[in-house]
Amino acid sequence: MRVLMVEDELRLADTVHRGLTDAGFVVELVHDGENAVWAATEHSYDVIVLDIMLPKLNGYRVLELLRARGIWTPVLMLTAKDGEYDQTDAFDLGADDYLTKPFSFLVLVARLRALIRRGGPERPVVLTAGDLTLDVARRRVERDGREITLTPREFGLLEFLMRHRGDTVSKTEILAGVWDPAFDGDPNVVEVYVRYLRKKIDTPFARHAIETIRGMGYRLNPEGG
Numbered sequence: 001m002r003v004l005m006v007e008d009e010l011r012l013a014d015t016v017h018r019g020l021t022d023a024g025f026v027v028e029l030v031h032d033g034e035n036a037v038w039a040a041t042e043h044s045y046d047v048i049v050l051d052i053m054l055p056k057l058n059g060y061r062v063l064e065l066l067r068a069r070g071i072w073t074p075v076l077m078l079t080a081k082d083g084e085y086d087q088t089d090a091f092d093l094g095a096d097d098y099l100t101k102p103f104s105f106l107v108l109v110a111r112l113r114a115l116i117r118r119g120g121p122e123r124p125v126v127l128t129a130g131d132l133t134l135d136v137a138r139r140r141v142e143r144d145g146r147e148i149t150l151t152p153r154e155f156g157l158l159e160f161l162m163r164h165r166g167d168t169v170s171k172t173e174i175l176a177g178v179w180d181p182a183f184d185g186d187p188n189v190v191e192v193y194v195r196y197l198r199k200k201i202d203t204p205f206a207r208h209a210i211e212t213i214r215g216m217g218y219r220l221n222p223e224g225g
Helices: 010-022 035-041 059-069 085-091 105-118 152-163 171-181 188-199
Strands: 002-006 026-030 047-048 073-080 097-100 126-129 133-134 140-141 146-147 210-213 215-220
Touching: 002 010, 002 035, 010 026, 010 105, 035 047, 035 059, 047 105, 059 073, 059 085, 059 152, 059 171, 097 105, 097 215, 126 152, 126 210, 133 152, 140 188, 146 171, 152 188, 152 215, 171 188, 171 215, 188 210
Parallel strands: 002 026, 002 047, 047 073, 073 097
Antiparallel strands: 126 133, 133 140, 140 146, 210 215
16 A cells, blocks of 8 residues: 655654555655655555645645546545645545544544545546537547547646646746746746647637736636637
8 A cells, every 4th residue: 555645854754654654555755845745656556645834835725736637546635734624625635534633543544545545536527618528538539529639748737737727827937837846947938838738718709708807817718719
């Protein structure tokens, strides 16, 4: 049973790591949000234990990025925050369980085993914006009933924009969600791929789904342009 544990309190992380290992889990430990996204994207886990208050990217953002990338590994949020709205935010973003500190180690183990038994089946979604549709599970994009062929990066960019349709998203947010949170290349690569997308999903249909919000970023028109 492979566990990714994301916790920046070193003493607590070490204690839980040793306890879970003794309980028969194989545990990988990371201490910040960027490494959590990378590990969960590059490797397969049975369950993720995710703190909210993390350096670089907080737990909410990590969870949002993972779900946006179609990573449905069960996630248990482990945090000192215990407000009702904190729990609601976590569940709305796709968390599967929530445990507040201080906690019983036996309860943690029991909940992890329950999440692993339940599993994390893929949750296929068809995203829509007017007559533009994106089928996450089938990796298929259509407009006005016609299939559109996209590269993997173009598909990832369109999926990100459609999951945030109606919202203005910055280049930084797009790079973190589609490329990598630690991306240190030329941010203008976003403009290049937006242009590629427009040539495929907008221009042939005389539409303007992807809007440029000057000085802020991009917005996908929820009506499809």
